[in-house]
Amino acid sequence: MSLWSRVANAFRGEKLNGEIAEEMESHIAEAVEQGRDPVEARRAFGCDYQQRQQRQASHEIRVVGWLEALRADIVFGWRQLKRNKVTSIVAILSLALAMGACIGAFRLMDALLWRPLPVAHAERLYAISRQAITPQGKPIQSDSWAYPSFTLMRDAVKDQAELIAVSPASRKDLTYGSDQDMEKANVQYVSGSMFQAFGLRPAQGRLLAENDDQTPGAHPYVVLSYDYWTQRFGKDPQVVGHTLRLGKDLFEIVGVVDGPFTGTEPGTVTDIFLPAMMHPMVTRSDASWIRTLVLVKPGTALDPLRQKLSAISRAFEQERAKGFTGADLAFFQRIIDATLLMEPAGAGISSLQEEYRKALGILGVLVAMVLLIACANVANLKMAQSAMRSREMALRVAIGAGRGRLVQMLLVENAMLAALAAGLGALFAWRSAPLVLAMIQSTNNPVRLLLSTDWRVLGFGVGLVFCVLLLFGVLPALRASAVKPVSALKGGDDNPHSRRRLMHGMIAAQVAFCFLVIFMSGLFVRTFASLANKPLGFSPEKLLLLDVISQQGQPPVVWDQIADTLRSVPGVEKVAIAGWPLLSGGSWNNFVSVNGAAPGPVMTYLLAISPGWQETMKIPLLDGRDFRSGDTAPGQAIVNQTFVNTFFDGKNPVGKTFQERGNLYQVVGLVADAPYGNLKDPIVPVAYIPFHEVSAQGVAKPETRETFLVRTSGVNPLALASVLRKAVPQARAGFRVSDLRTQSDLVQAQTVRERLLAMLAAFFSFVALLLAAIGLYGVLSYSLQQREREFGIRIAVGARVGDIAWQATSRIFLMVITGAAIGAALGFVSVRSVQTLLYGVKGSDPLMLAGPALVLLAIALLSALPVMVRASRIDPKIMLRAE
Template sequence: MSLFRNFATGLRSLFRKNQVDRELDEELGAYLEMEAAEKIRQGVSRKDALREVRLERGSLEVTKEIVRSGGWEFFVETCWRDLRYGVRMLCKKPGFTIIAAVTLALGIGANTAIFSVIDRVLLQPLPYPHPEELVAVWHTAPGLNIKDLSSSDSCYFIYREQSRTFQDIGLYRNDSVNITGMAEPERVSALDVTDGVLPILGLRATLGRTFTRADDSPGSAKSVMLSFGFWQRKFGGDRSVIGKTITVDGELRQVIGVLPRDFHFGGRDIAMLLPLQLDRAYTFLGNFSYESVARLKPGVTLAQANADVARMLPIVQKSFPMPVGLNPKTLEDARIGPNLRTLKQEVVGDMDKVLWVLMGGVGFVLLIACANVGNLLLVRAEGRQRELAIRAALGASKGRIAASLLLESFLLALLGSALGLSLAYGALRVLVATAPAGLPRINEIAINGPAVLFTLVLSLFVSLLFGCVPAFKYAAVPQLTALRESGRSMSESRHRHRARSALVVSQVALALVLLVSAGLMIRTFRALIEVDPGFVMPSDIQTFRVDIPYTQVKEPERVMRIEEEILHKIEAVPGVSSVSLSMSVPLDGNQTTGPAFEKDRTYSQGELPLHRFRFVAPGFFKTLGTPLVAGRDLTWSDIYNKVPVAIVSERMAREYWHDPASALGKQIRVSPKDDWREIVGVVGDVRDDGVDKEAPSSVYWPILTSEFEGNELDVIRSVAFCMRASRAGSASLMEDVQKAVWSVDSDLPIADAHTLEYYYSKSMARTSFTLTMLGVAGGMALLLGVVGLYGAIAYSVSTRTHEIGIRVALGAEPEDVLKMVVRGGFKLAGFGVGIGIAAALVSTRYLATLLYGIKPTDPLTFATVALLLIGVALLASYIPARRATKVDPMVALRYE
């Protein structure tokens, strides 16, 4: 009750101040009367009694202040008065306030924007129930030098039946399907899933139901779940869609449900889900071509789950037969083991390194902005020394003065935060628009509650950071010293100069760290551009995919004829100079790996020489501009006569036969049941995995060929067409191409229409994104650092006008004055560069994984940035130095 009474009394004092003051006057007056009455009884006159009581008790106003200061409301009143005074002081100097607020807004806005990304991508849990229980089930095969090996159907069946740590496990696989019978045919992204995937994620259907085990059983009726967007786009949100059928890859499938609006999984825009319907009776070992998600039992750790998977792997190998042609020793030597990771780690990937680097970069920008504003506040506080001394003389304590100065800093920070939030909103839109494709959860990024709270906390932090130096420096200056130094002195005192110099040095040092980081990324980007990717002029190469499902066309040779006919139709499109097709195009992510054994080489039991496989048609290398190093290209005669031939990459030729020409005539095959295939050509290396990755050792097979495990024909049904065209990337070209495809088969849509430049740029997206962001941060740092140095030198010159006038009057030449001022700026820049180089040597180590072709301690980058900063610093010093040389000694002395 006493606490409540104290609170209520404080509120009454705040909101009924006049009444409380009257009551206090009456109470103190009553005490005076009581003591005066006692003296009157002792024979003292009333007039003398009142005078004696007042002398004994002291001033009533002091007593009132003592009484008022005893409650919490006094602190509130003090803060309110200081707040109003701070607002008045900031409004009194609008120029200073605007410059300081905008400077802070740049730093705070950049930090808020990057934090919004980090909060959503790295800090916030995934939008599923109990996300900490979700894991991605991966494996590792050190014997094959494979760090991340996906899951297989054989593993899935055993893990689901015998796991001691999983509540459930599900498999899924990215897919693309043809939708026909609904206006124009369309190719859309799909996800093939087992029945457990959605329940594991805790997702329910917005409409209808999810898959059951019956739906996922082999031979069950064909069903499909639609995404919310596809349902709205194709059916207008019609709720009677449940039970209707749509044609998917030539098969009728019944719609059983609609996914939630916010369903995002696997980093793709999914249009529909299809049941995998895996058949255990036809399951073999191997086939690690699925991704897998599982939910751990409560309390189970990742280490326990890994141990459980390690226990089950031998059971998997005993439970299923080996595929035809695969040596059991191969699986044994692969040493397959568990490599589980949290689903959040799976989603985030390696983007956390980029984001934390960017957060550090914009953090440096904020520190530089704080140093800049700190310098402005120091200058402003020096001009207010007389005012602060008078306040101290009138009774204000050092703490009270320091608190009022800090409160002004906090008001500046709040104003900067408000402007920064506006800047962050715009910066975030730009950041999301330019973000690399691999940035996860990009649709969820926004300025939200945590971002606003972060901004408020940041404003408090920066107000203390840039406000504490002037607050404590000038609150503690003795009154007489302050009054004496507030006048113009002969020269600027050393202790007044030291704090500003330290702030300028810190700005230069932080700017150097950021510029070195940006410079390293520039050198990385340049090194990547200079890499030969294995093709030329990618902006002139248009690619797109066509899929011919088995349900639409069964015969492999007929599929090949359709694909060839489409190719010839495209050749007739205006502007197309060459065209070919393959299983995939470089850098598109649809790569396949397999074994290739040389005829005259001896292999140990279980050895598996893995190479990159690509099935291609004649003219593929000519269209890409990949050089033919030796031999010849494939021909249509090779294709239709089933000639057992192959083409290999230059890297494979050199690894096996030391010279490309020596590879010609050599024979390779995939398995003991495969035909020997003669190498008829060697082509240049192509960087399939990214410009920053080494080109893999590759084998190119004819696109229509006999199966590697038998003599039946096999064909690639999902093919990528590549055409070199003057109109590449234009909508008109793709309209003509679509008409050409439909002239062959009106049920075939085209998909993934991109230039090769798109995939090329995408492979460098992380580097270019990091470069852009660090470049912007470095530019801001350089600008703020130069402005800070210029301001410090200019202010120093203005305070030394009298001294400079005397020097000139005593015979100093303008060049002497110029050298003196520039020397001061050079010393500050030199100290900053020295400290910055030391800091950069430490901080750039965290960029190592983002660099290519250079080391984090690259001497050329460090030297270039150091010279740039010193040059800019000299220029910033030269301008006020020139002004100093024009000082008229008579005017300066008379002014003093």
């Protein structure tokens, strides 16, 4: 109560003084009424000076002193900001842009990489992975494990840690009713013990428990996430007990998880949790499909635990290796020798993290540099401003203001600037982070990242304000408050050189950062350009891809009939079938042996296709023939040029044979190279085989999923989407389109990260350039103002205009060149750290270094031009008379 009244009084200082004076007068009047002499009564309070002191003392008792001073500073600071409107707006906008970018980048990085999962003991959660060395000597890391291996490890370390298996979340077709009502949802297979280990509770029904994870295929129960329950079922409590069908299996919904837990993969929101025991590959030792999370018990030493796990994993793989020989064994030895790594996974673990960790890191560095540039800019603006205010400061010092008080006053002003900028920046970040997220969306890979604004973001924002204040506010405030009244009142700055030196240093730093940002963005733009312009080897335009599923599985002939039906749809030019589209991420590889020799060390990639596939894709047939309707797998194969170069020394392969896992294939055709799974990797050897697979007895195998490739005659292939969606189930009951994409989408999805980096880096280099130009102009025009008298004298005694312009700007140009040199050196050193994100461009390319240097020089000239003109127009008569 009393503190509150003192706080409140701080905001009504004048009124308070009035009240104190009034009470004093009232006292005197009372005394006079009681018969005292008025003069005597007044004198009782002491002389004038004592009275003032008493009032002051009374005042100080009744207010929180520092708060009143702060309030005065804020009012005064606001007035200062308003007085220098242009400077303030430039400062606030440039800081807001930079701070907004920082906050936006933080929100993204936090949501993807750092925010702990909403589970108990996230700080004790680790993930294990294996790191092997490729024959090329490169380390590769995999966090996929076979379930039987997981079981062995789980049981062995039971006392030190709880092991939890989680499959990667995947988008599956499922239905709550008939086949006609198929829909998609993200499902994740998890250990039954996960819910208890994570301290999760049910909102409805029950959660999965260890009992639900005992026998393969025997626990048809699922649990929904709260988010999915809300969105799909509107929180209907009746949903418990309902069934859903996934593939051929029926599952019963037994409960809903309470709280925000939506799986362990940032970037993917899991809708439905299934017991790991229900996964079709749960018993297979040769299929790695789960991630292994380790919830370490308190007080357990990590390294012994890691070694124990490593020993068990190694023993498991050695047991498996017993059946292998030759190249397979050599290959397998690398898996056996792999190092087991245990890394913190409190923030969850996802492939999106792996893909974007580095890119986001680079983005963070770029925005930090933009922030530094903005800070240097504002520091320079403030420094120039404080030169104008040196007389005011001198006056304040002369009438007794302490230095601390002055620094506080200036810092308050700067803090207001920073806070305003942060507010504006937060608005910017609020809009921009979802925008960036939208940019990394692709039809292939729907990303849903939970971007929440909470105390973490708020804390970061507040920290940022302090950092920014420290960077741009403290130095100018210290400098301005160090004014010596005598020299300032005499009319000169006490030491203009030191101030200018500081400002020039800032310019050099600014240019160096600017150079670095432009250099980096140049690299990323070139990377994107060389990927986007890379010759594909096939034509993705007007190509529609229909992923079609048949729950029961149908022999290839039936699929051929559907292709025939689609061919008759108006607007369709060609139709072919493949196991999956190129560049879709689908992959199947193995070692092949040529001419009966042992399998070589190079992997061959396989893809099942129908006749007419290469024609539909527009991949040139170089030799031999296309598949015919009688061709089968095993039986015939078409290979690509790289396959021929790798295994047949480039000689005509038609008629030759190779073996894959005991199956014999005869090469009937040769096609040109096309990228298989990834645009960035070198072309791999590919063997195309007929999708008509037959068993050893010659019986056709049923297929449950194929992709139809439809080349359309119209420019926009999606125009046919709805027609084709309907045409498939009409052609044959039991078939339906699960996914519909265009091949162009898949090609674009290959460069999503590169496009993101290129666009953002280009945007930031534009901002950096703009800020640098403003900074250069500001400092140049300040130093011209400082030296106008000098130039006036020089002109009066006969200096030429060119000399004056040179005098006014040469120092700055020197700083620009110094800064650019430092930036180039920094760029040269740092390029190695971004090399993995680059494609088709080298950081040591002189062109990449020359570009930013030229751009910066041009910007420097541009911002110096108005100053040069002004310098050359100085009229010595006016200038000298003015003083």
